[in-house]
Amino acid sequence: MFTELKTSNKITDKVYSEDDKGNTTIAVMKELDVRPTNYFSKKEDSLYSIETFFKKAYVVKEVIPEIAWQLITETKNIGQFNCQKATGIFRGRNYTVWFTNEIPLPFGPWKLNGLPGVILEAKDDKNQLYFFAKKVVLADQEEILKPEAEQTIELRKFISLKDKLYQDKEKVIATKVPRNSKFKFTPPARNRQKEIIYEWETETD
Structure with missing residues (x-):
């Protein structure tokens, strides 16, 4: 969630x-x-x-939603996580995202999903939408x-x-x-x- x-x-x-x-x-x-x-x-x-x-x-x-992501070899750090770049088109917008394999879950902000790691940053090419994880808290169990x-x-x-x-x-x-x-x-x-x-x-x- x-x-x-x-x-x-x-x-x-x-x-x-x-x-x-x-x-x-x-x-x-x-x-x-x-x-x-x-x-x-x-x-x-x-x-x-x-x-x-x-x-x-x-x-x-x-x-x-299924998004046809294109993986890019470029990487960068977001907080303590090493992230990889990917691009994809979803419902009329072109997105550039950064995901981390260090959290191997296929989720992201809003409806963006389907990569081999959690998306920590996402931006569309119109500069109208921008998502950024300011803080990541990993819990053993949460309802x-x-x-x-x-x-x-x-x-x-x-x-x-x-x-x-x-x-x-x-x-x-x-x-x-x-x-x-x-x-x-x-x-x-x-x-x-x-x-x-x-x-x-x-x-x-």
Whole structure:
């Protein structure tokens, strides 16, 4: 299980409202301040992630992603660990990561996984995502619990649900803006999200 220690305070959605006089009001909505958590279950071949959307938390389930990593001979030290470089493409982003064989587990931050050692550093080529292990604590035994939330949902269904919830939210906002005003509800751009494209979006018949 990997847990991000801090979450960003970025604005996730904006609503633009313009009245008859041309005055524009911008309303913003932020997600719940829930610590992102990812749980890998090798037994179930499943990855569970905590996702928040419109102030509601979901446990999103998917098959553990397979990433075609390319191993590079370059090495460097991160803390007390000797790490090797690897590159790979995952859901529309090109990643450069550093993993250590000294912890021979195929896991990493967020959904990055599948190397012969734990990933201690990862960065995408757009300089939008960066993961770095500031501290590694090795314990003999620790209880790891699957994330819990109000609802568990498959990833593909969750993406479709988000689209519907955006449409529903737009209708609700439309009833609250001043009469004769215009507004535009702007979801976050896909190219600014962690996952730019999903596997089923590239599938062909």
